Amino acid sequence: xxxxxxxxxxxGIHVAVTDRIRPAIRSLALQGIxxxxxxxxxxxxxxxxxxxxxxxxxxxxxxxIPAILTRATSRLGIGQEFESLxxxxxxxxxxxxxxxAAFLACSRFGLSGSDELGAAAGLTxxxxxxxxxxxxxxxxxxxxxxxxxxxxxxxxxxASGSEFTLPIELGIFLDLFVAVFLMGILMxxxxxxxxxxxxxxxxxxxx
Amino acid sequence: xxxxxxxxxAAAAVALLARSPGQAALGTVIGASGIVADAVLMASSLxxxxxxxxxxxxxxxxxxxxxVAGVHLVCAVYSYGYFRRETERGHLGMSKVRKYHVWxxxxxxxxxxxxxxxxxxxxxxxxxxTTLFSAPLIYLHGDRKGMEAAWKYLLICSxxxxxxxxxxxxxxxAAGDFPLTYTALSAAAGKLxxxxxxxxxxxxxxxxxxxxxLAPMHTWLPDAHSQAPAPASAMxxxxxxxxxxxxxxxxxxAVPGSYASPLLILxxxxxxxxxxxxxxxxxxxxxxxxxxxxxxxxxxxLGIGFGGGARPAALLHVLNxxxxxxxxxxVAGxxxxxxGTQRIQRIHGIFRQAPxxxxxxFGGVLAIAGSxxxxxxxxxxxxLAGGISGGRLAASLAYLALLAVIFGSFLMYGSGMVxxxxxxxxxSAPELWCLLPACVxxxxxxxxxxxxxxxxxRLLERLSATVAFS
Numbered sequence: 001x002x003x004x005x006x007x008x009x010x011x012g013i014h015v016a017v018t019d020r021i022r023p024a025i026r027s028l029a030l031q032g033i034x035x036x037x038x039x040x041x042x043x044x045x046x047x048x049x050x051x052x053x054x055x056x057x058x059x060x061x062x063x064x065i066p067a068i069l070t071r072a073t074s075r076l077g078i079g080q081e082f083e084s085l086x087x088x089x090x091x092x093x094x095x096x097x098x099x100x101a102a103f104l105a106c107s108r109f110g111l112s113g114s115d116e117l118g119a120a121a122g123l124t125x126x127x128x129x130x131x132x133x134x135x136x137x138x139x140x141x142x143x144x145x146x147x148x149x150x151x152x153x154x155x156x157x158x159a160s161g162s163e164f165t166l167p168i169e170l171g172i173f174l175d176l177f178v179a180v181f182l183m184g185i186l187m188x189x190x191x192x193x194x195x196x197x198x199x200x201x202x203x204x205x206x207x
Numbered sequence: 208x209x210x211x212x213x214x215x216x217a218a219a220a221v222a223l224l225a226r227s228p229g230q231a232a233l234g235t236v237i238g239a240s241g242i243v244a245d246a247v248l249m250a251s252s253l254x255x256x257x258x259x260x261x262x263x264x265x266x267x268x269x270x271x272x273x274x275v276a277g278v279h280l281v282c283a284v285y286s287y288g289y290f291r292r293e294t295e296r297g298h299l300g301m302s303k304v305r306k307y308h309v310w311x312x313x314x315x316x317x318x319x320x321x322x323x324x325x326x327x328x329x330x331x332x333x334x335x336x337t338t339l340f341s342a343p344l345i346y347l348h349g350d351r352k353g354m355e356a357a358w359k360y361l362l363i364c365s366x367x368x369x370x371x372x373x374x375x376x377x378x379x380x381a382a383g384d385f386p387l388t389y390t391a392l393s394a395a396a397g398k399l400x401x402x403x404x405x406x407x408x409x410x411x412x413x414x415x416x417x418x419x420x421l422a423p424m425h426t427w428l429p430d431a432h433s434q435a436p437a438p439a440s441a442m443x444x445x446x447x448x449x450x451x452x453x454x455x456x457x458x459x460x461a462v463p464g465s466y467a468s469p470l471l472i473l474x475x476x477x478x479x480x481x482x483x484x485x486x487x488x489x490x491x492x493x494x495x496x497x498x499x500x501x502x503x504x505x506x507x508x509l510g511i512g513f514g515g516g517a518r519p520a521a522l523l524h525v526l527n528x529x530x531x532x533x534x535x536x537x538v539a540g541x542x543x544x545x546x547g548t549q550r551i552q553r554i555h556g557i558f559r560q561a562p563x564x565x566x567x568x569f570g571g572v573l574a575i576a577g578s579x580x581x582x583x584x585x586x587x588x589x590x591l592a593g594g595i596s597g598g599r600l601a602a603s604l605a606y607l608a609l610l611a612v613i614f615g616s617f618l619m620y621g622s623g624m625v626x627x628x629x630x631x632x633x634x635s636a637p638e639l640w641c642l643l644p645a646c647v648x649x650x651x652x653x654x655x656x657x658x659x660x661x662x663x664x665r666l667l668e669r670l671s672a673t674v675a676f677s
Binding site: 149168174189190 | 343
């Protein structure tokens with residue numbers, strides 16, 4: 001359980017600090033597959049439920065979403081580099097500081113050892129996802145940031161023991177999948193009309 | 208209750224097969240009437256539940272359901288006239304009209320799920336679904352601005368809603384063994400872990416507040432609501448914001464007032480103040496209306512935060528705002544098509560050229576600005592009175608001052624557009640199916656201002672008891 005959490009955290013940090021898009025998507029896919037093992041590690045629930053959740057997680061987060069992102073990057077001819085408003089150095093330092101803040105915050109939640117680690121790792125992913133969404137320039141990297149954020153929430157929720165009935169859990173996956181799918185479609189459409197994927201230049205709407 | 212979910216699905220299927228804007232609109236109108244009729248039939252046997260813990264329709268849900276279904280019906284009738292004109296002019300092809308009707312019905316399906324949800328996590332799923340199903344409506348025209356608006360909408364609201372999910376995680380931590388249904392939570396009030404409950408409420412407020420357009424999380428709203436086609440804008444402003452509000456209201460009975468009330472007042476005042484400044488310098492008629500939606504959500508949240516006598520007034524304002532805002536979006540959409548511009552300055556002399564539209568627009572402006580004899584005057588006044596009698600003097604005075612500023616701006620825009628010399632261009636003929644729904648709305652606004660039915664008043668008192676702080 002702890003190894004899994006640490007791996008998830010390391011993959012998340014890799015996505016957050018790398019300046020290349022494809023490796024980031026690969027790490028994101030691996031993270032999605034590993035997240036699928038979380039319900040299996042929880043021995044309390046029924047095995048049917050765990051198996052369904054595992055399949056849904058791997059299917060949506062490990063396969064479908066990375067596939068959409070890969071397709072978008074290759075079809076749209078988006079360059080290999082992430083462009084960021086802050087330097088790589090500043091990015092690494094900020095991510096480290098956010099991780100520290102997340103661990104400090106979670107030490108006050110009163111969770112037990114491995115759950116505390118899980119919650120802190122989840123919170124780190126949430127923070128770094130938000131950081132990516134605010135500092136990265138390309139539309140595809142904002143979507144990657146959003147998926148990191150969602151993965152963080154998933155991990156955080158699993159660690160703090162929130163469980164819902166199967167229809168609700170599946171509804172959550174469906175929502176996430178449709179959201180990323182729609183973002184992918186919009187990326188194509190925006191690319192066609194704007195011929196660039198730089199969100200800095202998308203600001204015709206203002207007061 | 209299953210009928211409620213089947214009607215919009217059936218209407219969406221009809222729209223897929225429709226060959227003309229008329230057929231598609233007819234399907235949507237019949238679907239909407241079905242929801243209204245079903246709601247009327249169910250009204251006497253509340254609360255209804257279904258799907259185990261998942262669905263439950265109580266009086267509060269029914270109040271919001273009536274709003275969703277009623278506005279949907281009015282907008283469906285309007286959409287017939289609106290899209291007929293758009294297709295005749297070659298702005299939109301039949302495939303886009305079909306798309307509109309498919310998505311609007313799915314969008315209504317998701318809003319019906321929000322009002323019927325019993326479990327708060329299911330409600331979250333439904334609120335996120337409202338974002339997903341309404342995003343394609345925003346870029347229906349397929350132009351740059353629409354895509355930019357849809358992109359912002361999708362990203363910002365999804366992140367906001369993700370925060371609300373963190374709120375649900377904290378809530379389940381606070382609740383321990385209690386199920387996360389709103390009935391169980393309000394019964395368990397006082398027994399929940401206060402630390403996690405406070406965190407949870409904060410995340411709910413920020414998350415669903417983003418979806419409601421509360422300042423400072425409102426940045427997506429003016430873009431999205433101004434880029435959608437008029438009937439969709441009306442649905443977004445008129446009922447979607449209410450659904451997000453309902454999601455927030457559901458958690459209030461579990462939260463101590465001493466914590467929730469100041470936060471709600473703070474966000475309420477901010478959400479009135481920010482649009483008050485921006486309304487004063489608006490040039491685009493649909494953005495003006497969108498900012499006014501932010502302001503009105505601020506007023507409602509402020510009233511809920513004041514508590515006491517302001518709470519039923521705030522719930523009444525939900526109704527008044529919906530009626531007036533839908534009226535304005537529908538009239539504005541018609542005018543934008545006929546004048547060929549969204550610029551406020553270029554629209555003038557409506558009364559001389561199209562008297563009925565002039566009356567509808569000016570009536571709507573007075574209604575949204577909270578002027579007597581329209582309903583919103585009474586609800587805004589009730590919130591003020593509740594604030595003062597609850598001892599929230601500073602917030603009440605700020606509220607009054609900001610309302611005066613907004614009233615002035617609206618009166619200026621309204622009279623500028625309605626009176627004065629007409630446009631040199633000749634306007635196209637009025638479209639009956641666009642004006643008729645607006646007339647119905649104006650009469651309802653006026654009726655609620657002249658006479659609040661005793662039954663509605665008693666209902667609001669009961670509803671406000673169910674959303675009181677613990």
